[in-house]
Amino acid sequence: MLRFQTLFSAVLFCLTVSTAAADDGLYSAAQAARGEETYQQHCALCHGARLQGTPAAPLTGEAFRGRWEDGKHTLDDLYYIIRSLMPNNAPGSLSKAQYADVVAYILKVNNYPAGEAELVPKAAAMKAAVLQPH
Amino acid sequence: MDKARIWLVAVSTLLACNGHAAGPTQEELNQAGSSTEWLLPNHDYAGVRYVNLDQITPENAASLRPVCAFQGADLNRALNNPIVYGGAMYVTTLYSTIALDPATCKVKWRHEWKPKGKEANGSIKNRGVAIKDGKLVRGAQDGWMFALDAQTGKLLWEVKAANAEKYEALSINPLLFEDLVIIGPSGSEFGVKGWIGAFKLEDGSPVWRFNTVPDDGEPGAETWGEADSRLKGGGGIWTTPALDIANGHLYVAVGNPAPDMFANLRPGTNLYTNSIVVLDVRTGALLWHKQAVPHDTHDWDMPVTAPLFTASIGGEQHDVVTMAAKDGLMRLVDRNSREEFYSVAVATRTNADLEPTEEGVYTCPGLVGGVEWSVPAYSPKLDMMVVPAVDWCGVFKKEEEARFVAGQQFLGGSFTWDPVEKSSGWLTAVRATTGEELWKYHSSRPMLASVTATAGDMLFTGELTGDFLAMDARNGNVVYRYTGGGSIVGGVISYAVDGKQYVAVVSGMAAGFWLGMPGSMTMTVFALP
Numbered sequence: 001m002l003r004f005q006t007l008f009s010a011v012l013f014c015l016t017v018s019t020a021a022a023d024d025g026l027y028s029a030a031q032a033a034r035g036e037e038t039y040q041q042h043c044a045l046c047h048g049a050r051l052q053g054t055p056a057a058p059l060t061g062e063a064f065r066g067r068w069e070d071g072k073h074t075l076d077d078l079y080y081i082i083r084s085l086m087p088n089n090a091p092g093s094l095s096k097a098q099y100a101d102v103v104a105y106i107l108k109v110n111n112y113p114a115g116e117a118e119l120v121p122k123a124a125a126m127k128a129a130v131l132q133p134h
Numbered sequence: 135m136d137k138a139r140i141w142l143v144a145v146s147t148l149l150a151c152n153g154h155a156a157g158p159t160q161e162e163l164n165q166a167g168s169s170t171e172w173l174l175p176n177h178d179y180a181g182v183r184y185v186n187l188d189q190i191t192p193e194n195a196a197s198l199r200p201v202c203a204f205q206g207a208d209l210n211r212a213l214n215n216p217i218v219y220g221g222a223m224y225v226t227t228l229y230s231t232i233a234l235d236p237a238t239c240k241v242k243w244r245h246e247w248k249p250k251g252k253e254a255n256g257s258i259k260n261r262g263v264a265i266k267d268g269k270l271v272r273g274a275q276d277g278w279m280f281a282l283d284a285q286t287g288k289l290l291w292e293v294k295a296a297n298a299e300k301y302e303a304l305s306i307n308p309l310l311f312e313d314l315v316i317i318g319p320s321g322s323e324f325g326v327k328g329w330i331g332a333f334k335l336e337d338g339s340p341v342w343r344f345n346t347v348p349d350d351g352e353p354g355a356e357t358w359g360e361a362d363s364r365l366k367g368g369g370g371i372w373t374t375p376a377l378d379i380a381n382g383h384l385y386v387a388v389g390n391p392a393p394d395m396f397a398n399l400r401p402g403t404n405l406y407t408n409s410i411v412v413l414d415v416r417t418g419a420l421l422w423h424k425q426a427v428p429h430d431t432h433d434w435d436m437p438v439t440a441p442l443f444t445a446s447i448g449g450e451q452h453d454v455v456t457m458a459a460k461d462g463l464m465r466l467v468d469r470n471s472r473e474e475f476y477s478v479a480v481a482t483r484t485n486a487d488l489e490p491t492e493e494g495v496y497t498c499p500g501l502v503g504g505v506e507w508s509v510p511a512y513s514p515k516l517d518m519m520v521v522p523a524v525d526w527c528g529v530f531k532k533e534e535e536a537r538f539v540a541g542q543q544f545l546g547g548s549f550t551w552d553p554v555e556k557s558s559g560w561l562t563a564v565r566a567t568t569g570e571e572l573w574k575y576h577s578s579r580p581m582l583a584s585v586t587a588t589a590g591d592m593l594f595t596g597e598l599t600g601d602f603l604a605m606d607a608r609n610g611n612v613v614y615r616y617t618g619g620g621s622i623v624g625g626v627i628s629y630a631v632d633g634k635q636y637v638a639v640v641s642g643m644a645a646g647f648w649l650g651m652p653g654s655m656t657m658t659v660f661a662l663p
Contacts, residue, residue, distance in 0.1 A: 055643060055645065055646030055652075056646045068541075070540075073539065080537055081542045084545070085545065088647050089550070090550050092550075
C-alpha cells in the first residue's frame with residue numbers, strides 16, 4: 001500500500017513529531033480511466049501495456065518505488081518529467097489535461113487511492129504531495 | 135635435464151595449453167596494432183580498428199557463413215566491445231562477464247555481478263572489459279569496478295570506484311596501461327559532474343582523478359558562470375580513451391554539458407564538455423584540450439578521439455588525432471601543433487548554429503547525432519577512414535525552466551523526432567589525409583555499430599535493422615549480408631584462431647528510442663567454409 005504525504009505534514013512531523021498524512025486521493029477514477037486510454041495510445045509501446053517497462057523504464061513495482069517513492073520527489077516532479085519529456089518521439093505534444101490524466105492512471109496502477117476531485121496540473125496539491133511508500 | 139630446465143619446460147607447456155595465462159603483457163598490448171587477436175576495445179591503444187588479416191576478401195566474402203552463436207539471455211542494450219586474447223573471447227552483458235571459445239562459442243566460464251546497492255538511473259548498459267596480466271577489469275551500473283581472473287572468472291578484487299548515489303555509472307571498457315586502470319562515469323544527462331580517473335590494476339585503489347567539469351579554483355571553472363551550474367554540469371565519459379604509447383598522452387572524449395538545452399544556467403564555453411582532453415596517463419595532468427562544441431545546447435557530445443595515426447600530409451609527416459562528434463562533423467587535428475587539417479560533415483546539418491527556443495527550432499543533427507559511440511576504422515593501406523553516423527533530425531525546444539529531478543534526464547528542454555521513416559544512417563569513407571569523400575553507404579536506419587577494416591580490403595559492420603554487412607572497402611559495395619534478428623549497435627571485430635580468420639558480431643537490443651529490432655544479446659561468429 002502506498003500513499004502521499006504532503007510537504008506540510010512532513011514539516012509537521014519534523015517539528016512536532018506529528019502523525020501522518022493526508023491520504024485523500026488526488027485524482028478521480030474517471031480521470032484514471034481517461035489516462036489509461038491515453039497511456040495505451042501514447043506510452044505503452046515503450047513502457048509496456050501493464051507499465052512493466054522494457055525497453056523504457058517501468059512505471060510500477062519495485063523500479064518505480066525505487067526511482068520515485070524515495071521521499072524526495074513530488075507529484076509535480078513526476079508530472080513535469082512526463083509533460084516535458086514524453087512521449088519520447090513527440091515531447092509536449094499532449095494537452096496538459098491529458099498529461100494529468102496519465103499521471104492519475106500511473107497513481108491508480110501503483111495503488112494510490114482515488115478521490116472525488118481530479119488532479120489539476122500545477123495545482124498546489126501536486127507540488128505539495130511527496131511520493132513515498134508506506 | 136637439470137631442474138631449472140625442467141621447470142622452464144613445464145611452464146612453457148602450461149602456457150601453450152592455457153593460452154597466455156598471465157597475459158597480455160604490456161609489451162603485447164603495445165604491439166596490439168599488429169596482433170591478429172583483438173586486445174583492446176578499438177583493437178589497439180591508438181583505436182585504429184585495422185587488423186592485418188587478408189583471408190576474407192571482396193572476392194570470397196560472399197561465402198561467409200555463421201559458424202557459431204552465443205546467446206547471452208539479456209535484454210539490455212547490446213553495446214559490448216569484445217576482447218579476444220589467448221584462445222578466449224570476453225564479452226559482457228549488463229551483469230554477466232563471459233569467456234567463450236572464439237571459434238566455437240563454447241562457454242568457458244560465466245561470472246554474474248550482483249549489484250551492491252543503488253544503480254545509477256538512466257542509461258543502463260555495459261560496453262565490456264579490459265585485459266592485462268591475466269586480469270579482466272570492468273565497471274558496473276552501481277559504480278563498482280571489479281577484476282576477474284581471465285582464466286577462471288574468479289573474482290580478484292572489487293572497489294566502489296564511482297558513486298551511483300550521484301548518478302555515476304561505469305559503463306565503458308576500461309583502459310589498462312602499465313599498473314593503471316583508466317575509467318570514468320557516464321551519465322551527463324542524469325546529474326553527473328564528470329571525471330576520469332586512474333586506479334591500481336593490482337587492487338583497484340585510486341591513483342589520480344581529473345575533473346572534466348572543474349571544481350572551484352580549477353582551470354576552466356570560470357567558463358560556467360555560477361558555481362552551482364557545475365554541480366550537475368555533465369561531462370560524462372562514455373567511450374574508452376585512446377592512448378599514444380610513445381609519450382603516454384591519453385586522449386579522453388568528454389560528454390555534453392547539462393541541462394542540455396537550457397544554457398541560461400551555464401553561460402560560457404563550459405569546459406571541458408564536448409572536448410578532447412589530453413592528459414599524462416601516469417599523473418592525470420592536463421596537457422592540452424580542444425573543444426568541438428562550446429556552450430552546447432543540442433546534446434552534441436564529442437565521443438570520438440580516435441584513431442591516432444601518423445601520415446604524410448602536405449609532404450610532411452604529422453601525428454594526428456581524429457575527433458568526431460554528434461554535431462555530425464569529423465575533424466583531423468595535428469597532435470603537436472593542434473592545427474585542424476579538415477572538418478567534414480558526415481551527417482546532415484541544418485540550423486546547426488541556432489540555439490533552441492521555447493517555440494522550437496528544426497535542427498540537424500538531432501538529439502542522437504551525428505557520430506555516436508563508434509570510432510572510425512582507419513585503413514593505412516587505403517589511406518581511408520570510414521565512420522558511421524546518424525541522420526534523425528527534429529525540433530529542439532527549450533523549457534520555461536530547467537528542473538533537476540533526481541534520476542531523470544536533466545534536459546531543460548525537449549526534442550521532437552522526425553517520423554522514424556525519415557531517420558537513416560550513413561557510412562562515409564574519406565581519404566584519411568585530406569578528408570576527400572571516397573564513397574558513402576546509405577542505410578535505412580541510423581548506423582551505430584563499430585566498423586573494422588582489414589588488410590584484405592574488407593569492412594565489417596552492422597545495422598540497426600539487424601543486418602551484418604561485409605563490404606568491399608574500396609567502393610562500399612556490400613558483398614555479404616546476413617540478417618540475424620537483433621539490432622547491431624555494438625562491437626564488430628575480426629581475428630584469427632589457429633591461422634583462420636573470423637568475424638564476430640554483437641547483436642541484441644538498442645535503447646528503446648532507436649526503435650530498432652528487439653533481441654537478446656547474441657554473439658555470432660562468421661568464417662569462410
